[in-house]
Amino acid sequence: MSELLQIAIAFASVAVLLCLMAVVKRLAKTRDISPEVQRKLVHMGTGLYALTLPWLFTDNWPVYMLVGLTLIVMAILRLPAFSKGGIGETLHGVERQSYGDLLLALAVGTVFLLAEGNAILYVLPIATLTLADAAAALTGSRYGRKFFTVEEGQKSIEGSTAFFMITLMISMVCLLLLSDVSRPNVILLAVMVAAFGTLVEADSWRGFDNFFLPTGLMIFLESHMDSPWQSLVLLMGVFLVALVVFLRVAPRLGITGHAARVYTIATFLLITVTAPQNTILPLLAFVIHAFAHRLSPCKAAYPALDIVAAVALASFGWLAIGLITGMNALMYYGLMSAGLCVGLIAVSLGAFSIWVRVGATLVVGVGLFGLYGFLMRYNPASIQWPGDMKFAGAITIGMMVVIGSFRPSLFDTRRAAKLTFLAVIVPGLGYGIKVIGA
Structure with missing residues (x-):
């Protein structure tokens, strides 16, 4: 297929999406379709179309171009001229704030990149997001009678049950048709994917499930699709124990049960995707954030959830950049995590004098950079390719100390x-300079 034809298909795909939204808007007027159903119809149509991308294009770059075009269009449709009365109303007619439209496009591009041509790693997560998520929302809104509380309100047991059952069926079909997994492992993996996916969907907020659900499932499958059944059973037990521990400890730190479940999911994914030494600093950021919020409360609506979203999106970003360039970014990811910890400590000391803040944060920052250096030594040489990180570390720690200590009010929201x-x-910047100079 020629490059010109692939570009034309990419632009035509965006036109098809806009036509779908126009049709849904017209149907909504004639059939009195609720805003939630409108949004899910567009969501399903977009997801089903996304499933064809590996076979629609012969090259990868048109897919990324299509994702970029879609993100631009989704951003434009958020403008009042389009979101109030225009076709953007099909996505933004719901009362709650959501970034689901943008995150769906971002998720498709991320999963396509990380799957690296492996059909099941792309198809199963996107199919689950498309079909199971819509089934959960529609079942919950129509038949929901028993509810559980999340930060943005309530979700129904009936909706989560529908999500679990649909995901279970999708997983079994995909594993049987698109992989060589043994029959016993098909059952175990399908149950684990359905359970993990249900927890992610139930505990997501502001549309973040559109990103975290498919990317989380893809990472889980990539890491454990070939694991023996004994390891899968052990992994399931570890996850359940971690969930119980988080739920018991959370109240003592002023963390809600919803946030505790999200922390468990994030911890599980971090441990799944990389070696233990590379998870310590980002997990430490979660802990420090909890204490920082107690000492100097943040005015955000869901601060405990926001830190998970920020770290998770940054984590996927570093992972994707490493795959695109072919140069592992873990050393820079670890430095970012150390800098984030330092910034949180600086902000938490806002009630103290400026010199106490600077001195205490600087001492802790030096210690955290030392911990970073110690942990990175346990990585193989292929990860330590950037070499000495002292200069980049000094600038990172120093910047976080100065800005966090002198202007803590900047971070009230x-x-x-x-x-x-x-x-x-x-x-x-350091990573970019190294890549360009390589």
Whole structure:
């Protein structure tokens, strides 16, 4: 297939999406379809179309171009001129705030990249997001009678049950048709995928399930699809124990049960995707954030959830960049995590004098950078390719100490996002310079 034809298909795909939204909007007027159902119809149509992408294009770059075009269009449709009365209303007519439209497009591109041509790693997560998520929402809104509380309100047991059953069936079909997994492992993996996916969907907020659900399932499958059944059973037990521990400890730290479940999911995914030494600093950021919020409360609506979203999105970003360039980014990811921890400590000491904040944060920052260096030594040489990180580390730690200590009020709102962005700047520039110079 020629490059020109693939470009034309990409633009035509965006046109098809807009036509779908226009049709749904027209049906909504004539059939009195609720905003939630409208959104899910567009969601299902987009997801089903996304399933064809590996076979629709002969090259990978048109898929990424299509994702980029879709993100631009989704951002435009968020403008009042389109979201109020226009076709964007099919996505933004619901009362709650959601980034699901943007995150769905981002998830398709991320899973397509990380799957690296392995059909089951792409098809199963996207099919689950498309079909099971829609089934859960529609079942819950129509038949929901028993509810459990999450930060944004309530979700129904009936909806989660529908999600589990649909995901179980999708998983079994995909594992049987698209993999060589043994029959006993098909059952175990399908149950684990359904259970894990149900927990992710039930505990997501602001549409983040559109990203975390497919990417989380893909990482889980990639890591454990070939594991023996004994390891899968042990993994299931470890996850359940971790969930119980988090739920028991959470109240003492002022963390809700919802946030505790999200922490468990994030911890599980971090441990799944990389070696233990590379998980310590990002997990430490979760703990420090909890104490920082108690000492200096953040004005965000869901601070405990925001830190998980920020770290998770940054984690997937570093993973994707490493795959694109072919140069592992774990050293820079670890430095970002250390910088985030330092920033959180600086902000937490806002009630103390400036010199106490600077001195205490600097001492802790030096200690955290030492911990970072110690942990990175346990990685193989292929990960330690950047070499000495002292200069980048000094700038990162110093920047976080100065900005966090001198202007802690900057982080009264959107604390997790702002600090994560600051912590990424120096590692991101350092990584870019190294890649260009390689």
